[in-house]
Amino acid sequence: MKELNLNELERRFQEKIDKDIKIEPNDWMPENYRQTLIRQISQHAHSEIVGMLPEGNWITRAPNLRRKAVLLAKVQDEAGHGLYLYSATETLGADREETIDDLHSGKAKYSSIFNYPTLTWADMGAIGWLVDGAAIMNQVPLCRCSYGPYARAMVRVCKEESFHQRQGFEIMTTLANGTPEQKAMAQDALNRFWWPALMMFGPNDADSKHTEQSMRWKIKRHSNDELRQQFVDVTVPQAEMIGLTVPDKDLKFNEQTGHYEYGEINWDEFWEVVKGNGPCNKDRIDVRRKAKEDGEWVREAANAFAEKRARKKSA
Amino acid sequence: MSKKEWPLWEVFIRSKAGLNHKHVGSLRAADATMAVENARDVYTRRSEGISIWVVESMNIHASDPAEADSLFEPADSKVYRHPTFYDVPDGISHM
Ligand SMILES: [Fe+2]
Ligand SMILES: [Fe+2]
Ligand SMILES: [Fe+2]
Numbered sequence: 001m002k003e004l005n006l007n008e009l010e011r012r013f014q015e016k017i018d019k020d021i022k023i024e025p026n027d028w029m030p031e032n033y034r035q036t037l038i039r040q041i042s043q044h045a046h047s048e049i050v051g052m053l054p055e056g057n058w059i060t061r062a063p064n065l066r067r068k069a070v071l072l073a074k075v076q077d078e079a080g081h082g083l084y085l086y087s088a089t090e091t092l093g094a095d096r097e098e099t100i101d102d103l104h105s106g107k108a109k110y111s112s113i114f115n116y117p118t119l120t121w122a123d124m125g126a127i128g129w130l131v132d133g134a135a136i137m138n139q140v141p142l143c144r145c146s147y148g149p150y151a152r153a154m155v156r157v158c159k160e161e162s163f164h165q166r167q168g169f170e171i172m173t174t175l176a177n178g179t180p181e182q183k184a185m186a187q188d189a190l191n192r193f194w195w196p197a198l199m200m201f202g203p204n205d206a207d208s209k210h211t212e213q214s215m216r217w218k219i220k221r222h223s224n225d226e227l228r229q230q231f232v233d234v235t236v237p238q239a240e241m242i243g244l245t246v247p248d249k250d251l252k253f254n255e256q257t258g259h260y261e262y263g264e265i266n267w268d269e270f271w272e273v274v275k276g277n278g279p280c281n282k283d284r285i286d287v288r289r290k291a292k293e294d295g296e297w298v299r300e301a302a303n304a305f306a307e308k309r310a311r312k313k314s315a
Numbered sequence: 316m317s318k319k320e321w322p323l324w325e326v327f328i329r330s331k332a333g334l335n336h337k338h339v340g341s342l343r344a345a346d347a348t349m350a351v352e353n354a355r356d357v358y359t360r361r362s363e364g365i366s367i368w369v370v371e372s373m374n375i376h377a378s379d380p381a382e383a384d385s386l387f388e389p390a391d392s393k394v395y396r397h398p399t400f401y402d403v404p405d406g407i408s409h410m
Contacts, residue, residue, distance in 0.1 A: 028380075096320075096343065305345065309348070
């Protein structure tokens with residue numbers, strides 16, 4: 001094959017993207033595309049893994065066996081999501097151990113929502129309903145992402161997410177219809193998680209530096225603000241339905257646009273949490289590091305066992 | 316202390332009897348037996364399969380996507396391999 005120059009390779013690459021032809025691991029791709037994907041997919045993987053912690057906190061204190069089994073299954077799914085995504089980063093040539101070490105050293109980011117504490121059982125409801133709800137909004141368009149392994153992982157993830165949101169909403173509904181104390185607990189959880197959930201979609205479009213290129217590469221299909229609006233539009237009526245109040249005094253439905261208008265997001269808070277100064281940032285990373293260190297002997301034991309089994313076979 | 320990384324495995328799942336195994340993703344495991352066990356937990360939590368194959372990724376040999384045009388070109392030019400290439404007179408059935 002004759003050598004193609006970089007411009008020609010890039011032109012052909014963009015042509016494939018424009019025709020909605022998926023990019024697969026061994027295909028030629030611009031270095032920037034590869035790096036952008038590695039960054040995005042590994043951040044996503046870290047979010048799934050760190051996302052297990054706030055909910056894991058309540059597994060042993062679930063109010064009954066059904067809730068416990070459900071929460072356990074949900075948290076186990078999140079571990080699975082993390083694994084699909086780490087595998088997807090490996091198809092791009094990223095080293096799995098390095099990827100994980102970047103999380104533990106604080107070099108890599110994950111979704112800021114998981115740096116908020118889970119103070120009551122109602123938080124399990126608010127997380128499933130709002131956090132998984134927002135994640136679904138983000139992830140559904142990613143099923144059509146131009147990179148094949150990421151898109152396929154997202155199809156699996158989205159199939160599994162829908163139960164996550166429903167179980168959360170079920171918890172909220174039950175509490176909202178319960179005693180006044182239970183209803184107050186549900187309202188309090190909504191109050192604390194509403195704004196951080198809106199922040200999950202990332203900075204306003206005007207301040208989002210990667211959006212344009214990611215759209216051209218069809219890694220991203222909708223802007224942050226579009227997705228956030230969509231989330232507000234579907235979630236506000238759900239809150240009303242169960243008698244809870246969205247904690248935003250500026251919230252109002254605009255008859256003309258058919259959309260809800262919502263108040264100003266506290267971006268200072270968002271950037272503080274991203275920078276590592278949220279309520280639980282340090283704790284989350286400490287727990288992850290400890291998990292890796294404590295698991296070292298398990299990984300070694302598995303290797304030793306594999307060697308022993310291999311020797312037996314060849315003997 | 317040995318820091319040997321577990322090798323990478325490609326996972327193939329047969330979703331039900333009569334269908335072929337299909338690639339679903341990959342995972343890391345110390346050996347084939349553990350890879351099958353991990354694949355059960357990672358890829359079949361909702362009864363997605365009745366059979367699992369795992370193949371160590373380094374044993375997969377793939378065609379080069381950059382050579383795809385020349386590799387598959389011979390098939391492109393042989394339209395007579397398809398039944399639609401042939402004229403069948405009106406009134407002929409079961410063919
Ligand atoms: Fe998830
Ligand atoms: Fe997710
Ligand atoms: Fe989830």
